[in-house]
Amino acid sequence: MREFPSSSSVTPLLGHLLAAGCVAWPALSIAQTAPATDLGRIEIRSNRNNDTEVRRESTAAKIVIGREEIEKQGDATLGEVLKRLPGVTIGGAPGHGGAIRMRGLGNGYTQILLDGERMPPGFSIDQLTPEQVERIEIMRAPTAETGARAIAGTINIVLREGQKGTPDDLKLTRSMEHGQPSSQVNWVHNLQTEPISGTFTLSAMDTYRADESTTVTESSDITDRIREASSLGHRKAVNANARLQWKGEQGRSLTLTPFVVYSEYDNRGQIAVRTTEGTPVSDAVQTQSASRFTMARLNGQWTEKLTADDRLDVRFGAGQTTYDYRLDQTGATGATAGSGQALLRNGFETQSFVDKSYSLNGKWSRALDNGHQIVSGLELEQVHRDEQGNAAASEDAGNLQASTRRWAIYSQDEFNINPQWSAYGGLRYENLLTEGTVNGVLKHNESSVLTPLLHAVFKPDPQKRDQIRMSLTRSYKTPTLYQLVARYVPSLGENSWTQADRTGNPDLKPELATGVDLAFERYLEQGGMLSANVFRRNISNLIRSTTRFNESTGRYVSSPTNVGNAITEGVELEAKFRLDQWVAGALPVDLRANASFFHSKVQDVLGPNNRLDQQPDMTANLGGDYRLRGLPLTLGGNVNWNPAYDTRRTDQQWAYQGAKRVVDVYGLWRLSPSAGLRLTVSNLTPLDYITGSTFRNGAQYESATTTAHNWRNIQLRLEMKI
Numbered sequence: 129m130r131e132f133p134s135s136s137s138v139t140p141l142l143g144h145l146l147a148a149g150c151v152a153w154p155a156l157s158i159a160q161t162a163p164a165t166d167l168g169r170i171e172i173r174s175n176r177n178n179d180t181e182v183r184r185e186s187t188a189a190k191i192v193i194g195r196e197e198i199e200k201q202g203d204a205t206l207g208e209v210l211k212r213l214p215g216v217t218i219g220g221a222p223g224h225g226g227a228i229r230m231r232g233l234g235n236g237y238t239q240i241l242l243d244g245e246r247m248p249p250g251f252s253i254d255q256l257t258p259e260q261v262e263r264i265e266i267m268r269a270p271t272a273e274t275g276a277r278a279i280a281g282t283i284n285i286v287l288r289e290g291q292k293g294t295p296d297d298l299k300l301t302r303s304m305e306h307g308q309p310s311s312q313v314n315w316v317h318n319l320q321t322e323p324i325s326g327t328f329t330l331s332a333m334d335t336y337r338a339d340e341s342t343t344v345t346e347s348s349d350i351t352d353r354i355r356e357a358s359s360l361g362h363r364k365a366v367n368a369n370a371r372l373q374w375k376g377e378q379g380r381s382l383t384l385t386p387f388v389v390y391s392e393y394d395n396r397g398q399i400a401v402r403t404t405e406g407t408p409v410s411d412a413v414q415t416q417s418a419s420r421f422t423m424a425r426l427n428g429q430w431t432e433k434l435t436a437d438d439r440l441d442v443r444f445g446a447g448q449t450t451y452d453y454r455l456d457q458t459g460a461t462g463a464t465a466g467s468g469q470a471l472l473r474n475g476f477e478t479q480s481f482v483d484k485s486y487s488l489n490g491k492w493s494r495a496l497d498n499g500h501q502i503v504s505g506l507e508l509e510q511v512h513r514d515e516q517g518n519a520a521a522s523e524d525a526g527n528l529q530a531s532t533r534r535w536a537i538y539s540q541d542e543f544n545i546n547p548q549w550s551a552y553g554g555l556r557y558e559n560l561l562t563e564g565t566v567n568g569v570l571k572h573n574e575s576s577v578l579t580p581l582l583h584a585v586f587k588p589d590p591q592k593r594d595q596i597r598m599s600l601t602r603s604y605k606t607p608t609l610y611q612l613v614a615r616y617v618p619s620l621g622e623n624s625w626t627q628a629d630r631t632g633n634p635d636l637k638p639e640l641a642t643g644v645d646l647a648f649e650r651y652l653e654q655g656g657m658l659s660a661n662v663f664r665r666n667i668s669n670l671i672r673s674t675t676r677f678n679e680s681t682g683r684y685v686s687s688p689t690n691v692g693n694a695i696t697e698g699v700e701l702e703a704k705f706r707l708d709q710w711v712a713g714a715l716p717v718d719l720r721a722n723a724s725f726f727h728s729k730v731q732d733v734l735g736p737n738n739r740l741d742q743q744p745d746m747t748a749n750l751g752g753d754y755r756l757r758g759l760p761l762t763l764g765g766n767v768n769w770n771p772a773y774d775t776r777r778t779d780q781q782w783a784y785q786g787a788k789r790v791v792d793v794y795g796l797w798r799l800s801p802s803a804g805l806r807l808t809v810s811n812l813t814p815l816d817y818i819t820g821s822t823f824r825n826g827a828q829y830e831s832a833t834t835t836a837h838n839w840r841n842i843q844l845r846l847e848m849k850i
Contacts, residue, residue: 232742298313302844
């Protein structure tokens with residue numbers, strides 16, 4: 129039975145927030161009782177239109193999400209903001225975070241940038257809060273400057289920028305999910321100093337989250353069984369970042385963006401397995417895992433105007449990431465089923481690594497008299513990892529030293545042909561070398577890619593706001609360090625097709641994709657926009673994890689492999705407008721809707737459903753916001769939907785992904801011009817998250833279906849400007 133917060137648990141929640149609000153209440157009261165002053169006519173302009181104009185004027189297809197939209201729903205994580213954007217899906221159970229995917233494509237197809245730089249190793253979007261972000265830029269097709277490792281597209285996250293004279297933002301949040309409380313504090317401080325301007329952002333969180341799942345396994349080789357797992361995780365984290373900018377004469381400026389993350393996670397639970405055929409056999413274990421993640425990084429940018437038409441940008445970055453993890457599984461009795469293997473094993477896994485990364489990029493820009501904008505650049509990046517790890521019973525099961533060295537050179541030209549046509553042409557060459565030593569064995573992989581890129585915008589009538597976008601690009605996906613040189617990790621359960629050991633593959637080749645995009649956009653005079661985008665990608669050397677039986681060891685092993693060629697194509701629709709601007713007498717509700725339809729096919733795998741991994745047939749969002757007349761209350765919500773689908777991964781292996789439906793609603797009550805109280809209910813109508821895998825090879829058969837429970841999250845937040 130699902131549990132929801134009782135009145136006794138909500139009362140302390142209100143008490144914590146109201147007590148915190150009392151600190152700022154005297155200032156709020158003064159603001160409310162101060163005498164009114166006639167300021168004459170005041171014009172207020174929203175940043176929404178500015179974001180729309182940036183999108184409209186860009187030659188390459190771009191979606192810009194500014195502070196207004198980021199703040200609107202009161203989301204606790206950045207992933208919750210992204211899931212509502214056109215064509216974006218989130219992996220994993222609803223509300224639990226996961227990999228960000230554009231166009232339904234899996235890990236590695238979407239390039240994630242932080243202030244224009246590739247995300248440092250080990251960094252996850254879930255470690256960012258919406259309060260730390262100024263805007264989100266989504267580019268559906270790659271450009272030479274942002275990089276071509278973006279088969280699905282690029283998401284660039286720009287951190288908060290300082291604004292002088294702007295008060296600080298303070299947000300105090302208390303939430304409850306399945307009876308487990310969580311707290312979060314976010315503070316944004318705008319520097320008021322000279323000659324350095326900027327902002328400082330601090331986020332601290334203390335969260336509890338329960339997990340419960342049931343896995344049913346049916347097999348011809350092992351005894352049918354049911355596996356039940358439950359756990360309670362506790363995370364404590366602090367994130368801090370700043371943007372400091374100095375501006376000098378003649379266009380000189382220096383921007384520094386330090387970023388620090390510290391996170392601790394503790395998880396305790398239990399696993400019970402029982403057979404469902406023959407003589408019943410059961411076993412159980414207790415699990416305990418702990419991890420610590422730290423990251424410190426400094427990025428910087430020096431800009432100098434060399435002449436009236438020439439500008440030099442130099443970006444640099446250095447950082448270190450550490451991660452320590454240990455899992456202990458104890459209490460197993462060694463009970464065995466018909467296969468003779470133990471249902472559960474006592475054992476442990478450990479992993480400890482240090483990543484050090486460095487980057488240096490130079491960019492020269494020149495504006496020509498004939499309207500051409502030439503940009504050329506050189507990029508250098510190096511990442512080095514030292515990793516130690518033990519697995520199960522082996523004390524020296526995985527020491528690893530690995531490094532990647534990447535360099536790239538590019539040039540692009542953006543220009544207006546005439547009032548109707550503008551164009552962009554770019555060329556990028558990138559080389560990536562990965563070397564790793566696993567238990568004394570050297571593994572080596574080097575790849576290089578030349579990527580031409582073309583974009584164009586056509587305006588049928590330059591006096592109107594309709595336009596058509598066209599792109600012809602080449603992009604690619606390189607194997608990750610983990611895929612290439614991952615150490616061998618045996619399964620802590622019974623080894624089988626669906627519970628295989630894991631290892632890397634140093635012989636992987638990069639995936640290459642030729643892409644076409646065509647979009648129509650209409651920017652409405654009343655505000656808002658309508659758009660339709662179609663795309664296609666032809667992919668070669670597709671990488672996919674497959675499971676094989678190793679006859680020499682007698683164990684099933686999963687590793688990444690190049691499995692052949694694939695295609696993916698789709699249609700993405702988007703609409704934003706205010707209802708009363710289209711329907712006379714309607715309420716002034718801001719509506720937003722998008723729907724994306726996908727189709728893919730791995731050509732060397734028999735159909736049906738030989739789609740790319742984790743790509744649904746569609747994803748859709750419908751949301752709206754309405755400010756009540758006569759009351760300082762704004763109401764809103766969003767529905768996110770992904771249907772269920774099957775994937776045939778090889779001729780013998782299938783995967784199943786159940787439907788995902790997430791309903792979020794909120795209400796914001798303005799206590800004063802500088803304070804508000806927000807109530808948000810996320811995942812209002814919880815739907816169990818179901819996944820499955822199947823192997824079938826003649827007489828051999830095995831399937832495992834996992835049902836994971838999830839619950840609604842009730843969040844109360846006090847928002848203040850101080």
